[in-house]
Amino acid sequence: RSKIRIALDGPAAAGKSTIAKVLAEELGFIYIDTGAMYRTLTYKAIQLKIDVENEKELSNLLLNTLIELIPGAKGQRVFLDGQEVTEKIRSNEVTSQVSMVAKHKTVRDEMVKRQQKLVEDGGIVMDGRDIGTHVIPDAEIKVFMLASVEERARRRFEDHKKQGIKSSLETLQKEIEERDFLDSTRAASPLQKAEDAVELDTTSMNIEEVVKTILHLVDTRG
Numbered sequence: 001r002s003k004i005r006i007a008l009d010g011p012a013a014a015g016k017s018t019i020a021k022v023l024a025e026e027l028g029f030i031y032i033d034t035g036a037m038y039r040t041l042t043y044k045a046i047q048l049k050i051d052v053e054n055e056k057e058l059s060n061l062l063l064n065t066l067i068e069l070i071p072g073a074k075g076q077r078v079f080l081d082g083q084e085v086t087e088k089i090r091s092n093e094v095t096s097q098v099s100m101v102a103k104h105k106t107v108r109d110e111m112v113k114r115q116q117k118l119v120e121d122g123g124i125v126m127d128g129r130d131i132g133t134h135v136i137p138d139a140e141i142k143v144f145m146l147a148s149v150e151e152r153a154r155r156r157f158e159d160h161k162k163q164g165i166k167s168s169l170e171t172l173q174k175e176i177e178e179r180d181f182l183d184s185t186r187a188a189s190p191l192q193k194a195e196d197a198v199e200l201d202t203t204s205m206n207i208e209e210v211v212k213t214i215l216h217l218v219d220t221r222g
């Protein structure tokens with residue numbers, strides 16, 4: 001269990017961040033949520049009324065934007081140009097537009113460059129859509145997490161209920177389906193299982209079982 005790199009990819013609400021957090025804790029690794037980086041840029045673009053279709057403006061904006069991911073006691077905290085935006089980037093408004101921002105090649109190139117810097121020292125669990133395919137193509141462990149869309153919507157619904165956020169199962173399922181469609185059909189590094197990733201369908205698995213399965217991969221790798 002030296003300072004390896006674990007790449008966790010998969011569609012929206014597949015439980016990647018939940019699993020990544022537990023794994024990082026168990027292994028004493030750092031957890032990096034790359035979705036938060038795309039969400040933060042999207043949040044800033046919305047504030048500045050920048051069109052999410054305008055690739056040039058968005059990539060210029062990113063070059064002038066500081067995004068910091070800071071590990072905290074309750075998980076990763078996110079800072080945009082020095083201001084905390086941890087909660088703000090989870091809003092419906094950001095969620096519904098982030099895939100439009102994330103589809104642009106020049107935006108992705110800069111994000112990937114920043115993400116690769118973050119993993120230089122190893123000892124990380126990184127989750128996203130293109131980690132195993134583009135960010136860390138030589139990661140020691142690659143997992144592609146799946147679950148049925150119904151199950152993913154149900155889990156998100158339960159999360160929201162616990163946090164006191166009102167939502168409907170139907171709307172959540174539609175939002176997840178739309179985002180998956182955009183993320184897997186874009187030209188620039190679409191959501192895709194890396195050839196050498198282990199596919200894990202978690203539809204009927206609980207958190208403990210998923211974590212155990214991945215820890216087993218870590219212990220028996222090579």
Ligand code: C5P
Pocket residue numbers: 012013034035036038039098099100102103127128129130131179183
């Ligand atoms: O992981 P999360 O659902 O927070 O990601 C939000 C969005 O950011 C995704 O739907 C996708 O459009 C984009 N994303 C991406 N590549 C990543 C991580 C996230 O395109 N590595």
